Amino acid sequence: MRKTRSRVARTLAAALAVGVIATGCASERGDDNGDKPFVFGAAGDPDSLDPSISSDGETFRVTRQSFEALIEHEPGGTEFSPGLATKWSSNKDATEWTFDLKKDVEFHDGEKFNADAVCANYDRWYNWTGTYQSDLLSYYWQKVFGGFKKNENDSLPASNYVGCEAKDEHTAVIKVKKATANLPGGFSLQAMAIHSPKAIEKYEKENASGSGDAISRPKYTQEAGTVAGTGPFEVEKWNKGNKEITLKKFDGYHGDKAKTDTLVFRTIDTEDGRKQALESGGIQGYDLVAPGDVASLEKEGFQVPVRKVFNLFYVGMAQEKNPALKDKKVRQAVSQAIDRQNIVDTQLPEGGKIASQFVPDTIEGYSDKVPEIKHDPENAKKLLKEAGEENLTVDFCYPTEVTRPYMPAPKDMYQIMQKDLENVGIKVKTHPMKWNPTYSDSVRDGKCGLYLLGWTGDFNDAYNFLGTWFAEPLKEWGFKDKKVFDAVKDSGSEPDLEKRVELYKKANEVVMDYLPGLPVSSSPPSIAFGKDVNPPKVSPLTQENFAEASFK
Template structure:
């Protein structure tokens, strides 16, 4: 028999949990500093970073770590999406949007003692532009190719033409970056963690290592897989990566130039793949916070005295379809059948936190350019079966990829979501062959190289422009989607080059209509991800972009 616990008892449990957290803090202090003055904040991450060099990464778990140590030319306001100064105190462009000039902050020092100058900024951008060999694989240069195109010498026909032209430093604290064509990716792209600025001495040291491999078998350069080798300008410096224990350790950088100094001496990101395990470790006082709280756990944690702030909605979960994997997927009727087979509202109702919504297109309704006029695909199993029959695909078999050992802001329970969608597809006669893959690096590499018939993925916006969503996926051919549609490609090229924001937003609405008519995949949902902290913590300002600044963290 289950005994109901009265509210007073809950308060006692909460107090005990808080006390355990405080005890853990004291224990950490004792271990790290015999004087008892050092403060250690431990955060439970959902997955390992791919690399400690953000230039090589494309996932939120990597960026959460590197953002504490590396800074970009532009940043976002705390808790919002408006661009504000970062390493650049001012920025401007020419009328055509092809020259971007950045006036840099004074007195910025890297972790290794080097100083920030315009020449250093140019050295960083020229490093990325001159990547060769394995670095031209999208596993390592995903954001560079998405924002600046290809390289000085492209080595594959799959690499886009370069848009980056060059960088000049007319004086010590100025850098001017020139691109061939204007793009809706600018200036927002200059806020991407992938383009954080590295020390010139570190860049020289990086050159001693090299990446290797191809396709789904990429080996990251050794320097990016160990602490103490990378050097940025952030409030923390990365000192250790203990992969065996899944922990990255960062220490406060006392020479940090900015106003928000690190509020704790040591910041530890501990990988705990299962959400239930992260919750239990928070309740036990072994960690001080964790991300991607399961919807069912929010009320429980709040009742126990923990802080559970909710971010704004700025993401999309979708079922991707790789059309060139098999001829049936190139048939619009088959893709429509898949869309009608999926009970997406059931995903919202059972798997997402309060505030989650069913998606109708590939951007959330919080982004300008959202259209009310797109073709929608309601849950209709009978129609799905009819469409499959008309297309001659009653015996359709789909290899369905889904990630394991991870949770994402748009996908709090990947395995559970997969199981629900699998059941929907099987209910209309589709044979599903499951293909589970670990998130980092297997899943990302496999989906991007077109290794799945259908797969679960999503996107949290990097900056507030619809092109960051639509252009990321559909501005040209990619192995991930495996289709050619010149109408959509040309439309997105046209909207990207449009300098007027209001005109561009109207064009995004038109693009959304065209994309949903073509139906390259099935948008499933948008959700407001929660993040949890112990009661004795002053938490960072939550960000709809999931770009929390952990320098804001301190103990009460």
């Protein structure tokens, strides 16, 4: 992230932060590497210790070390692998999913993991009421399973979840009404990780409250002591004053034990601060390394592995906010005005590439029949004239205090696009907003005419991209085109994978013919580790398992 304040001020603040970090860690470290805390520098604070009611990457980075789902992903890859289930299968219609569960698995609170525990979790989510039905809390449940047992809002979709049955102690069966491309991938989501039934009973004594954007999460999600999963680490404390969460090794873990006794996630909200903390030894790693810092860090001897491409960055267009965007010629003009190659060349790490559609080319379902959108300022001016929008003004929002795998420097990327748009005669009203909660809420509610956003895939299926944006009308896009929605929904409801891939290709072609926004790029984000570290395998899904990390 590029701050708006001066480079000198940034550097000074970072240096002060490093001083605090270095001082704070000195007394924690023992001579034995097992006792030495592994400290990772996070770009932002998590919002909850309960992944079920979260949807952001910084939360999941922490909770993934403590909670496990039925299905996981292979280390360093995108293929499914056993999680709490050793194997799984579905019936022919993909409406009944059977899981053979691992034996001798224990939760952090001493409870046994079994089929009843699986059903207790899925039934908990299905029976959510009140504030929990807000997509701020139940985003992933709604994306995968639809609504709830009793929807309290007419805008909620009907639930696709039928129920969960414990056939025996180590066999769970989850049923849905109709096939969806969100399964089996949805079973791998951190939001669907399994909690101890005893912990769930404690959860139910506290409720989320509020409505709209003013929602308060339950107390148990904000402090250690209640949440209990089955992962290699358990949460020990959350010191919000020092912006850090401490996890300790779970000795009762059913798999390979963590190689360090203590894992700390410490928030350092500037790029300079994270880099200098790594260089001083205050932290052992940090994510989303600025492209310009990769070479210098490697020259100093730090390890900077690069993830495989599994993300997409785009310019969203909210047609209700700026009605001129309802005209396809205007959307084409905006798209042709922006020099995406310049963004790739100047803002992204090596390996970044222009995106031709709303799915990375690393995922099955990518279509090679989508026409190229060329950077053509003169034709953009012509299109604006034909649309009668030669004096077009747009509201353009970009996020501050954030860095994302697909968007390493939001302000810098925004400024390039702003200049491009102004070069074809489009007047731009600039709206910088703090990422959480102002920016994300404003985009979701359709309050930004143009905006910068993106997506890192949760699992390896094109519907995880297309279905996220175009399965139904969303305020952030502000359009209602039945052809687009039908094409995407048809692809997502086809149980046969080969047929589904062909439908994805067609859906990509339909979406890009309509052009709801501009896919900009996909890029391989870097992650950095100290010289004395044996790092975990890096994941294209940003799902690193820090139990693998150790000191040399």
